[in-house]
Amino acid sequence: xxxxxxxxxxxxxxxxxxxxxxxxxxxxxxxxxxxxxxxxxxxxxxxxxxxxxxxxxxxxxxxxxxxxxxxxxxxxxxxxxxxxxxxxxxxxxxxxxxxxxxxxxxxxxxxxxxxxxxxxxxxxxxxxxxxxxxxxxxxxxxxxxxxxxxxxxxxxxxxxxxxxxxxxxxxxxxxxxxxxxxxxxxxxxxxxxxxxxx
Amino acid sequence: xxxxxxxxxxxxxxxxxxxxxxxxxxxxxxxxxxxxxxxxxxxxxxxxxxxxxxxxxxxxxxxxxxxxxxxxxxxxxxxxxxxxxxxxxxxxxxxxxxxxxxxxxxxxxxxxxxxxxxxxxxxxxxxxxxxxxxxxxxxxxxxxxxxxxxxxxxxxxxxxxxxxxxxxxxxxxxxxxxxxxxxxxxxxxxxxxxxxxxxxxxxxxxxxxxxxxxxxxxxxxxxxxxxxxxxxxxxxxxxxxxxxxxxxxxxxxxxxxxxxxxxxxxxxxxxxx
Numbered sequence: 210x211x212x213x214x215x216x217x218x219x220x221x222x223x224x225x226x227x228x229x230x231x232x233x234x235x236x237x238x239x240x241x242x243x244x245x246x247x248x249x250x251x252x253x254x255x256x257x258x259x260x261x262x263x264x265x266x267x268x269x270x271x272x273x274x275x276x277x278x279x280x281x282x283x284x285x286x287x288x289x290x291x292x293x294x295x296x297x298x299x300x301x302x303x304x305x306x307x308x309x310x311x312x313x314x315x316x317x318x319x320x321x322x323x324x325x326x327x328x329x330x331x332x333x334x335x336x337x338x339x340x341x342x343x344x345x346x347x348x349x350x351x352x353x354x355x356x357x358x359x360x361x362x363x364x365x366x367x368x369x370x371x372x373x374x375x376x377x378x379x380x381x382x383x384x385x386x387x388x389x390x391x392x393x394x395x396x397x398x399x400x401x402x403x404x405x406x407x
Numbered sequence: 408x409x410x411x412x413x414x415x416x417x418x419x420x421x422x423x424x425x426x427x428x429x430x431x432x433x434x435x436x437x438x439x440x441x442x443x444x445x446x447x448x449x450x451x452x453x454x455x456x457x458x459x460x461x462x463x464x465x466x467x468x469x470x471x472x473x474x475x476x477x478x479x480x481x482x483x484x485x486x487x488x489x490x491x492x493x494x495x496x497x498x499x500x501x502x503x504x505x506x507x508x509x510x511x512x513x514x515x516x517x518x519x520x521x522x523x524x525x526x527x528x529x530x531x532x533x534x535x536x537x538x539x540x541x542x543x544x545x546x547x548x549x550x551x552x553x554x555x556x557x558x559x560x561x562x563x564x565x566x567x568x569x570x571x572x573x574x575x576x577x578x579x580x581x582x583x584x585x586x587x588x589x590x591x592x593x594x595x596x597x598x599x600x601x602x603x604x605x606x607x608x609x610x611x612x613x614x615x616x617x618x619x620x621x622x623x624x625x626x627x628x629x630x631x632x633x634x635x636x637x638x639x640x641x642x643x644x645x646x647x648x649x650x651x652x653x654x655x656x657x658x659x660x661x662x663x664x665x666x667x668x669x670x671x672x673x674x675x676x677x678x679x680x
Contacts, residue, residue, distance in 0.1 A: 222507045226482050256532040317625075322534060322596055324627050325650060326410045326456055326680040345410065345680040347456075347487060349509075349534045349596075367408055390487050390509065392451070 211235040211403060212247035214272075216254075216264040220389075224253055224285070227389040231396055233403045244271045248280060249403060254287030258312065258352070259299030261287050269305065276307050281380045281405045283337075286350060289376065289383035293354050308376055308383070310356035319369050322351045327366040327374075327386070335363035335377035337384075337401045344394040346374070346386035353385065380407050410680045411644050412456035412651035413669055414629060415658045417443050419476070419492075421462050421469040426476050429463060430659045440659035444480040450658060451484040453665035456680060458484065459512070459599070459653060462492030463574070469493065474506045481507030489537055491599070500527045504535060512599050514539035515572040518579060518586070521593055528594025538595040541575055542568040542583045542616050543603040557584040557623075561615045568616055575603045583616070584623050591624050598628045599653065605633025612643040612652070621649050629653050637668045644677045 211228050213221055213235055221237045228235040235251075238244065252272065254261055265272070276282050284292050293304045296312035304312070315321050331342040346366075353372050356362060363377035376383045382402065388395035419426045420439075428440040440446065447458050462473050470493050477490060490503045491512035500511045511531075517523050517538055528536045544566045550558040556567035568583035587598055600620050602613035612630045621628045627650035630643045634654040643652055657663045673679045 220504050220507060220509055222505065223481055223485070223509070226507065227485060230483070230485070255534055320627050320650060321625055322627070323409065324534070324597065325412050328408065328410075348409075349487075351533075387487075390485060392485050395485060 211249040211251055212244060213237045213251045213253060214244060214268055215239045216261070216268065220255070221253055223389045224251060227396055227399050228403070231400045231403070233399070239268075241267070241271065244268055247275065249405075250275050250280065250282045252282070252284045252288035252291070254285060254291065255349075256287060257298060258287065258290055258296040258304075259302045261291055262299070262302045262304065265291060265305070272305060273307065276381050279380045280407055281402060282382065283402050284383035285389070286385060286387055289385050290352060290354055292376070292381070292383055293356070296352060298352050307381060308354070308356055308361060308378070309358060310354060312352050312354050315351055315353055315368070315372070316370055322349055323368050323372065324349045327368060327372070329364045329366055329374055329386075331364050332362045333360060333377070335375065335382065336405060337377060337382045337398055338363055338375060339401050341394055341397060346384075346388070346391040346395060348372070348374070348386045350385060380405060408678050410456075410678045411672070412629075413640070413665060413672075413679070414457045414459055414651050414653040415450040415455050415665060416459040416461060416631070416653050416655040417446055418461050418463045418655055419443050419473070420464050421472040421476075422464055424472070426472055428659070430656050443476050447480045448483050450665050451486055454669055454680070455486060455665050457487040457489065457651070459489045459491065470499065470502075474502060477503060477506040477508050489599075491537075491539055495523075497523070497527050497530050500531045500535060504531055510535045510537045510597070512537035512539040514541060517590065518570060518572050518581065521589065524590055524593040524595050528596070533594050533596035536595050537597045537599050538587070538590040539599045539601065540583055540587060540620070541571045541601045541603050542613070543571050543575070543578060544613075544616075545569045556582045557619070559615055559619055568619070571603050575606070584619060587620050587624050591626050595626065597626055598624065599631060600628050602632035608633055609635025611635065611639040614643065614646045617643060617649050618647045621647055627651065637663055637671045640668065641672055641675050641677065644672070
């Protein structure tokens with residue numbers, strides 16, 4: 210059973226459809242009890258960092274607790290960025306600080322947002338990207354994460370600059386791209402996620 | 408490297424339950440290409456990078472049918488879906504996104520009320536706000552004749568590009584380049600750029616138009632209108648830096664299957680997934 214946190218951000222239905230397709234039950238909820246007792250937690254997200262942190266506020270402690278208990282957690286797109294310490298998009302707002310590092314604007318000189326299918330390069334081996342080196346995933350974002358510690362980078366892609374595309378530490382995972390919009394390869398990531406042991 | 412996107416477009420008549428995909432927008436020889444949910448699923452399986460679904464009969468009650476179509480197709484289609492036609496209010500964006508769409512495209516409604524773009528981007532994010540621009544060439548004998556417009560020298564002479572609305576039935580006199588820049592500033596995240604001169608002609612994309620708009624803005628541009636065969640798609644990617652190419656009729660009835668088009672582009676050194 211996967212619990213998808215509904216904090217008024219983005220296309221949640223596609224994520225639950227993705228889990229349904231791989232035969233896993235999921236629930237979209239903002240119920241504190243359900244989130245507190247979740248086994249597998251997903252934090253989706255599109256939109257702006259500041260607004261997202263505001264909407265996450267009621268679930269903040271639950272998320273931190275879930276991660277500290279080393280239960281599987283997946284952040285997607287903006288759901289990856291809010292795991293970081295801070296972001297240029299809202300300099301006065303603190304992130305969840307579960308991954309140490311900063312979120313920066315993608316440098317000028319290319320189309321922004323970075324929108325479309327880009328090729329993932331595995332960096333450090335992570336269970337969640339098992340069997341997916343060089344596959345293509347769907348990205349749509351204007352900011353990117355720059356973690357302090359290179360060891361947590363699971364994968365990156367090339368957009369004239371290196372875009373860190375996935376982070377991984379213990380049972381905490383995140384992707385900048387949208388697995389739920391990345392065809393069969395994306396569904397494989399959801400599958401890898403629900404197959405995690407904890 | 409970011410790959411170029413190939414986007415099949417489903418022009419839908421939603422006056423019947425479940426809707427139907429129309430081929431050939433001219434009313435004289437209208438043909439039905441199939442059921443939107445089935446076709447979207449087929450194109451997804453063949454390797455489409457994204458799908459655009461346009462309601463060509465946009466009206467209030469038919470939006471419920473569209474919502475239902477999106478609702479059902481996103482159960483099996485795991486690529487981005489953009490919906491257009493009849494998106495007039497911020498609530499329309501929210502409703503389509505809730506049903507499982509990722510982006511909504513507006514044209515006429517945004518020209519009448521540009522603030523719709525900023526309001527919508529604030530609520531659903533720029534990534535979901537696509538501005539549809541239908542461009543018509545206006546030829547002039549010298550740049551002096553249209554001093555307040557962005558004039559381009561083309562093979563057929565000097566011209567500027569006029570924004571059309573209501574599916575090409577009305578013209579606004581608004582310069583396409585100016586409007587594209589304004590839409591970007593207001594919060595649009597992508598431009599779906601259709602050449603009204605090319606639409607339905609199968610003579611190829613309007614290269615001058617696509618180059619002009621793409622060079623002016625920072626957001627991605629989808630080329631549309633005029634495609635007759637895979638060579639036209641190759642041309643627009645070779646001659647301009649647009650991010651994606653949209654085509655409707657060439658994919659229907661297996662005229663040129665999506666997979667074969669992508670293979671052809673790859674063989675010609677275009678970065679394709």
